[in-house]
Amino acid sequence: MKKIIVDNLKYRYPSAQELALKGISLEIEKGQFIGVIGPNGAGKSTLCQALVGLVPHFYHGAYGGSVVVGGLEVLKSEISALALKVGLVFQNPFTQVTGAKLTVYDEVAFGLENMGLDRAEMIERIDRALTLLDIYRYKDRNPFDLSGGQMQRLAIASIIAMKPQIIVLDEPTSQLDPQGSEEVFRAVDKLKSEGMTLVMVEHKIEKIAEYADKVALLSGGELVDFDRPIRVFSRPDLERFGVAAPVYTRICRDLKIKDEKTGLYPITLEGAVAAVGSLE
């Protein structure tokens, strides 16, 4: 089942001259994990924001083509309606806290109150989301007293509680310390194992290699490649797009260790171990 259909999407920000997205088309199936990679200014964040309707409804500007998410056509839907289908988590954990709620528990309730859910339903969802993200014990704290990693997990919990079918994560660890990043990746593990459809922009390429079913490589507002990670990471011209292949791929390439069946370089530690094993 198709969860996201992007068809020839073009977009220009109001104060810009150039298109940020120049005709992107891709389809995402239910339960897939899509990694999005590419250099700065490739249009990764713009694509994320187009999936949740911020492009064009928040920024305005010029828009062409279409995006259909969970059965809703983005151009014809309001952001608040789309929010029930697709959630967004972005870089800065600090600005994702609403600032209007005094406790972690109430913070998660913010979106649910906007949805008009009844009390019992809210409490059930909040308890579940806080437990899933492993921050239930902080429920009475002020959100701003949390660490970066905890705050980012709060942002994810707040989105999860709204029960979207798809979650878009736009570099969720880029502003966190190593420990905070690890906490967030553990949360992403859980979401993946729950069968959530996920789209993640991430510079830590090993993580993409580990999780992704497919990788979208963007450059200059265009979709250069959209394929299985092992194929995208094996592209000889990958570095030209400002993306370094995963460390295991680079080592195996230097050592000329290929996967026997596919003839491609491994992209994960497990893959590399298997490829080395098959040599003997």
Add this chain to the structure above:
Amino acid sequence: METLSLYVDRDSPVHRVDPISKLLYILAATAIPIILPSLLTAAVVLAISVALLLLGRTFRRVIPLISVIVFVLLTILIIQGLFRAGNVTPLFQLGSLIFYREGLLYAVRISLRVINIMLAFAILILTTKPSDLFETLVRKGLSPRIGYVLSSVLQIIPQMQNTVGTITDAQRSRGMETEGSLAVRLRAFIPLIGPVVMSSLTQTRERSIALEVRGFSAKGKKSFLNEEIQEPYHRFIRWGLLLSIILALVWRVAA
């Protein structure tokens, strides 16, 4: 993190009264002495406010609030006592300065009015959590979007204060002068305020996005995580306050 508030966390009968009743008390305590402008009315209202603050076990917290304006009230007493147009009856003399009865009475009346309004507000402020006040107002029909703004101000100011502390230290360590002549100090203002302002303004984009994806602009009716606390006696208080204003009006017209 500290939030900005004068609320005093106590368990008292005054604390348990709903915010709307306290807002109505402010209205009554302001309006009745204006409707019936005698010193006696003002004194009665003053006594009731003081009694309520004592009952709310928050009276001591009022003193710093009042002391801020005491200085201004003193200057009013002096200036009006000496110079008010219509001063005819000398009351007493300090050296060559003659204080007049009319001016002093006028100053006392003004001071009582200001103090009455201050105390009525103090009852609301000291015994009500700001978040409860805002939530009640939203339940009573205030736009939830304005409700958001009110609540978030209380969190944003302490955060900006933290940033300010960091910036002040940084600029000082770079050798910027915060002492010296007026011109030097004026020049220091922009580099101090500029960075906080820029960073907080740029953050508005991301914060707006965060709100949007949490359904902030949804058109449907919102619900509340907290249950509304309603006591039957709250209604009596509200009607009682409204009635007292009406009675004062009737008294004024009849007399």
Add this chain to the structure above:
Amino acid sequence: MKREGMWSLKLSTAALVLIPVAIGINYIGKFFAELLRLPLWLDSIGTALASMLAGPIVGALSGAINNIIYGLTVSPISFVYAITSVAIGLTVGIMAYKGWISNLWKAIVMGLVVGLVAAVVSTPINIGFWGGQTGNVWGDALYAFLLAHNYPVWLASFLDEIVVDIPDKVATIVVAFAIFKGLPKGLISLFGGGKEIEKL
């Protein structure tokens, strides 16, 4: 790019989020003015910026909420001066929309107008609450002098207010103008940009 009408009442989320920031800026302005012992209040820079960015309605709301919050958290007397803050927000918003922030000289003229408006609005409040005084030492000294020489209360009170307001508001608008000119274009268009979506 087309601009929204000045009185467009649909408060966008971005405009609403701007209000608490504006109030925070007011607070910080006042804090630094006190830290540097400047003879000015500088406590409405944020309101002025909100008006320049998002128009008179958002500016007026920033002013009103600023005084409500200040009243709730610092000094209750601030509530009644909400009217002055609203007037400041409206004046800056209207003048900025009409082009009075295109250069520094125009901004200074705007500061003079804002100071005048603030004094006109504050004077009746000062008379009602304080018998006409402002609480500012220099202004009140002038007030006492004028009253002693048999000038009417309203004139003494107005002059008491305006000697403080004019320099303060000119400085406020100049600071707000300097910050506004330094903001990135993308940010400015977020608040005041066109609301329609062009088709590609």
